[in-house]
Amino acid sequence: MNIPAALENINEQIKAACLKSRRSADEIELIAVSKTFPAEAISDAYGAGLRTFGESRAQDLRKKADILAPDINWHFIGHLQTNKIKYVAAVATLIQSIDSLHTAGALDQFCKRRGLTCDVLMQVNTSGETSKFGVKPQEAIETFLNIQENLKEIKLKGLMTIGPFTDDKKKIRSAFSVLREIRDKLRDHTSPESIAVLSMGMSHDYNIAIEEGSTMIRIGTALFGKRGS
Ligand SMILES: *Cc1c(COP(=O)(O)O)cnc(C)c1O
Numbered sequence: 001m002n003i004p005a006a007l008e009n010i011n012e013q014i015k016a017a018c019l020k021s022r023r024s025a026d027e028i029e030l031i032a033v034s035k036t037f038p039a040e041a042i043s044d045a046y047g048a049g050l051r052t053f054g055e056s057r058a059q060d061l062r063k064k065a066d067i068l069a070p071d072i073n074w075h076f077i078g079h080l081q082t083n084k085i086k087y088v089a090a091v092a093t094l095i096q097s098i099d100s101l102h103t104a105g106a107l108d109q110f111c112k113r114r115g116l117t118c119d120v121l122m123q124v125n126t127s128g129e130t131s132k133f134g135v136k137p138q139e140a141i142e143t144f145l146n147i148q149e150n151l152k153e154i155k156l157k158g159l160m161t162i163g164p165f166t167d168d169k170k171k172i173r174s175a176f177s178v179l180r181e182i183r184d185k186l187r188d189h190t191s192p193e194s195i196a197v198l199s200m201g202m203s204h205d206y207n208i209a210i211e212e213g214s215t216m217i218r219i220g221t222a223l224f225g226k227r228g229s
Pocket of ligand 1: 033035056077078162202203204218219220221222
């Protein structure tokens with residue numbers, strides 16, 4: 001994969017989607033999802049100007065962070081098992097995938113013991129697919145406010161979702177609009193900073209996500225090429 005060329009193409013598409021939805025491209029942050037790719041690929045992307053990378057396995061994140069440039073921001077985007085918190089909490093600048101009160105509570109406890117605070121997003125399962133993690137949409141507001149009120153070492157910054165695995169653009173769009181609507185409802189209950197981020201959109205659906213209000217897209221395949229399974 002020619003990463004600089006791929007990045008240029010993605011940036012063009014971001015601009016086009018922003019133009020279509022009358023948004024500014026400055027509103028969209030690109031996270032390079034480097035999971036399963038080796039350090040060399042990340043170095044190439046770093047050379048092309050990227051500074052924020054997403055990993056979905058705790059030990060991989062820790063290992064890559066150890067050997068790569070110290071000015072990289074690492075986001076954790078996978079399901080966080082409580083016994084893996086120790087690999088992630090001190091290294092990740094954003095944990096995007098807080099998918100239950102249980103995980104949030106365990107992270108908060110860990111942070112308290114270590115004197116840390118952690119920036120997080122709450123993941124919502126907007127597609128209803130049972131294979132996906134995330135808080136149910138109908139429980140999202142209550143869970144969000146519960147975390148915010150009771151878990152003081154965790155700083156909520158917004159919401160994350162993974163679109164449904166389908167080619168049906170309507171279904172994808174409607175999942176993204178569910179996340180946006182939850183964010184909009186939260187506006188009455190919380191500060192703007194705690195809901196600033198709407199992380200949605202991957203290689204095959206980021207155009208739709210931007211049209212539906214995404215502020216953070218997570219791109220793997222379109223940047224690095226196909227992942228070996
Ligand atoms: C793998 C992954 C991505 C990137 O997916 P691509 O389709 O390769 O762009 C984004 N978000 C999450 C949570 C992922 O696990």
